[in-house]
Amino acid sequence: MNETDANAQMPIKETFNFFPIDSYIGILSQVSSSSAKLVLASKESQKSIKPSATATSGDFVLIKSEPYAIFGQISDVSLAVQKKKGNDGEARVTPVAVVDFLASVEIRTRAVSSGVLQTPKIGSSVYIADPKTVQMVIESRQKVEQDSGGLLLHFATLPNKSATPVGLTPERLFGRHCAVLGATGGGKSWTIASLVEEIEKHRAKLILFDATGEYYRLQGRIRHVHVGAEREQPDSSMAVAIPYFHLTEDDLFAIFKPDAAQAPKLRAAMKSLKVARLMPILATGGLITKADRSKVEFEKAYENYINEIENPYADFEILNLTRQIQNECVFHQRSAVEPLIWGGINSGDHSQCIPLINRIQDILNTSNLAPIFHPGQFPSLFEELHAFLKDRDCSVLRISLKHLSFYHNAREIVGNAIGRHLLELARREYFRQQPMVMILDEAHQFLNTALLDQNIKLDLDAFKLIAKEGRKYSLSLILSTQRPRDIPEDILSQMGTMLIHRLVNDRDRAIVERASAEIDRASANMVPSLTPGEAIIVGVDFPVPLAVKVKVPKNPPDSMGPDYQKFWAR
C-alpha cells in the first residue's frame, strides 16, 4: 500500500476551515502547470473582501481549487506598473506574486499528495496558510508510519514566533540516509548534537564520528572513545588504537604507496612475514631469509596456511617489514636448473626499493600514526565497537578522531576501514533487529573520493556501498559537510533527505539543487539568507520543502571560533 492509498483510507476529519476570510490575500491571474501569478489584493482593491493578511516571499499559501486546496509557496513579490489609457493617464501600481505549487490537500479528508491533482483556475482565491495548517500538511504524509508506532523525533520547530514543533519519523528523516549541508557557522554541528540527543532518548544505536573532538559534552547513554594516546575530554573517554592488522593489505598499500616496481616486493614481504608468524621455525629473528635458500619448506607452509595468510586481516610484525623487503630483493631462482632455490641478492631490485623502505620507516616513526602502527596496550577500536553493540544500556558510541593525522591519507583510510567493518556486520544482518545510524561530521575529511597514486588505485568505497546498500540492512548514514562539492556525487545522490543550512557558495548551491529534485525556487532562494540553526529539509518523503529552526541542543558542541578579545593584547 503506498502512502497516498493509505491517506485515502484515513478517517474523515471534523470540518476544518482552510480558507478563513482574514487570511485571504488575492486571486490567480495566470496559471501554468507548476506555478501561477497572483494579484495581491490591496487596500484599494475593488473586491468586496479587503485583505488583512499580506504575503512575502517564502510564505506558504492555500489556493481554493475544490475539491482540493492546492498548497504552494510564494517565490517572488513585486509591483506591476500599469498605465491608464491616454497619454497623461496616471500609472496604477498592483502588487503581484509568483506562487509555486507544492502539494494538494483533499479538503474533505485532508489527505495530502505531492504535486497538483487539479490545476487551479484563473480567478481562484488564495489564502495564507497558518502554521498549524503547514504543520498538518508536512506531518500528514507520515501518518501511516506514526499510526503504526508513533515514534517522532522532535528536534526542530517551524521558524516562526509560535515555534510550532515539528515531529519527523526516523524513517523519513534518515531511512534513506540524510545529508546535513551548510556553510561554516550555518549550524550543522548543533543540528547533529540535537539529533543525537533526540535519537538517544529512544534507546537507538548510533555511532558518531567526531572529526574535531567537539562533541565531548554529549551526555546520557553514551560511550566516548578517542583514537590516540593523548588525553581527551571528557575524562571518561577511553583511548583506543586502530591496529594495522585490522586494516587490509589494500589499506596499507594506500598508506605506503609503493610504485609499480616496489609493489610486488612489498606484497611478497607481507606474505613472508605472515608465514614467519605462523611458522616461526622457518624464520630467523622473525624474518624469512631467501637468498640462496630452498623454496620448498616456505611454499609448503604457505599451502598449509593459505586461508589464514590470504585473509585480508592476517596479522604480521610490521616492525620487520623494511628488513623483510630487503630480504625479498633476490633473483627468482639460482640457476636455470634450480627453480626451487631462490637466487642471490639482486642489487638492482634493492636500490629500487630504497625509497619505499625509507618511506615506510618514516611512516612507522610518525607519532600521529602511532595508534595504527604501535597499538601497544590500547584496546582496539573494533573491540570497543563490538562491546558497544552488545551493551544494551548504551545508545551512542562517539569516536573522536581529533588526534588522528591527516598525513598519508590516514583519515580517509581509517574512516573507510570502520565503514567497511560496519558494512560487513550489516551484510551479516547484524542490524536487522537493531537499526544502526552512523553520523559522519565533517564528511569531506573521510570521503575524499579515490586515492589515485601512480600505479595503484584504491577505491575507498565503504561509504559509497553503505549509501547504496545500507538501507536494506538497516544501516543509515547521516553525513554533514560544509563542502558538498567535495562529496562524491554517487554518495550525495543516494541521500534521500537533505537538511540544508545557509549555503552561499554558488557551486555548492548548484550541486545541492541538482542532487535534490524536490527543492523549489522559493526554498532555493532562501538558502543564502538562513540564519544559524535555520534549515530547509527536502527529500523524497517530503511533500513540500520544510523550513525549520533546529532546537538548541542541551549539550551544544564546542565549536567556538578563536577568541581574539580574550587572548590578544589590547
Ligand SMILES: Nc1ncnc2c1ncn2[C@@H]1O[C@H](COP(=O)(O)OP(=O)(O)OP(=O)(O)O)[C@@H](O)[C@H]1O
Ligand atoms: N539551532 C541553533 N539555534 C541557535 N543558534 C545556533 C543553532 N545552531 C547553530 N547556532 C549558532 O551558530 C554557531 C555555529 O554553529 P555550528 O558550530 O553548528 O556551525 P557548523 O555549521 O557546524 O560550522 P562548521 O562548518 O564551521 O563546523 C553556534 O555556535 C551557535 O551560536
Ligand SMILES: [Mg+2]
Ligand atoms: Mg561543525
